[in-house]
Amino acid sequence: MAEQSLTAMPTLRHLLARAHLRLILFAVLMAGLTLTVTGVTVIRGYAARNLTLIAQTVAYTVEPALLFEDVDAARRGIATVAASESVRSVELHDRDGRLIAAWNRPDRGMAGNLSRIVDALFWPSPVRVPVHHGPVVVAEVQVFGDAGGLGRYILSGVATALACLGLTIVATQLLARRLQRDVTGPLAHIAQVAHAVRTDRQFDQRVPVAGIHEVDQFARDFNALLDELDEWHTGILNENRILERQATRDPLTGLGNRAMFERELAATMAQADAGDTSFAVIYVDVNRFKQVNDSHGHDAGDVMLIVIAARLRMALRPGDMAFRLGGDEFALILAAGATRSEADQMSAQIGAGMTQPIMLPSGVSIRSSLSIGSALYPQDSVDPRALLRHADAAMYAAKARSDGRN
Secondary structure, eight states: OHHHHHHHSOOHHHHTBTOBHHHHHHHHHHHHHHHHHHHHHHHHHHHHHHHHHHHHHHHHHHHHHHHTTOHHHHHHHHHHHTTSTTEEEEEEEETTSOEEEEEEOOOOHHHHHHHHHHHHHHOSSOEEEEEEETTEEEEEEEEEEOOHHHHHHHHHHHHHHHHHHHHHHHHOOBOOTTIIIIIIHHHHHHHHHHHHHHHHOOTTOOOOOOSOHHHHHHHHHHHHHHHHHHHHHHHHHHHHHHHHHHHHBOTTTOSBOHHHHHHHHHHHHHHHHHHTOOEEEEEEEETTHHHHHHHHOHHHHHHHHHHHHHHHHHHOOTTOEEEEEETTEEEEEEOTTOOHHHHHHHHHHHHHGGGSOEEOTTSOEEOOOEEEEEEEETTTOSSHHHHHHHHHHHHHHHHHHHTOOO
16 A cells, blocks of 8 residues: 555656756755764764763773772773773873773774774874872873764765665756745755754754655655664763763762862852851771782772772761762762861761771671861861862871871
């Protein structure tokens, strides 16, 4: 029944018995070119954001490994994060430019050769992100993009455009009396949809049926390309959300990382200024953490950090936030309105929470202690760096009093 309906439709040859071929070709070329360029531009933009987030995630992932000079852990961390299809290779260099560790996507034969050519066109230079340990840059992550997906999209778009052009050339002869109503109008609608996709990101737009066999065939192919672009867009948005979370979360403990801490500190300061109130920053350092690592291994150290993070999270009140700054250093931001007395109570509560022993993977049970220092905004300082130095100094003073050693 559907085949009979398509057969009954007027053909482009009959409609354009007197049509002008160049006008139709122009409209088709503009629509196909606009969609292809739009798709490549949008996908490349999101892919570039993905590479940046991947580089940031690699930087936060390998920072503990660099701290303990564990190159194998750094390689494993890179391989775990770089599994994304949009990454060709990842390199980790020290401050002097020497290669520390690298990960490369396996070669894919002839397809790999074509992919390398496309990579050179779309990603001529890598995304570079420094690896920080505190204020010091200890290494640099370089992420090289893989444009294989873009290449496949371009080839698909070119093939569809060529097929549509061939169909138009065969079907179109001369300008007909019904050109404006039956051909130019539907093609103009296609161009309008492509324009809406390019300018307003309206990926849900589709070309309606025109009632002409050849134009409807082109519209179906055009809508198929829009479906593919919509899937790409949705997938990249979802991946961006996942990568953004990974870039702001410590992968071991699930707490916020240093980047998130600095962002939330600035936001809390602005909130405190607006409400003319105070808040507290608490620094936490694990005593004898290196001794546990050296005696029981890095797996035991990881378990210790996970347990401590969980106990810090349990101590939080509504509005409070906990972060792992790196290594065995943690920080808390007590919600706007916190007083010095509340900061002292929280510090005491956190210290008391460490009385429960921690069971290591080996079956050994150990007790741990924390060195804790706090600072109150704006009483101790209105400058964020000075505020953090005050909390850090209080923490080291507490460590000296308890004779704790890292």
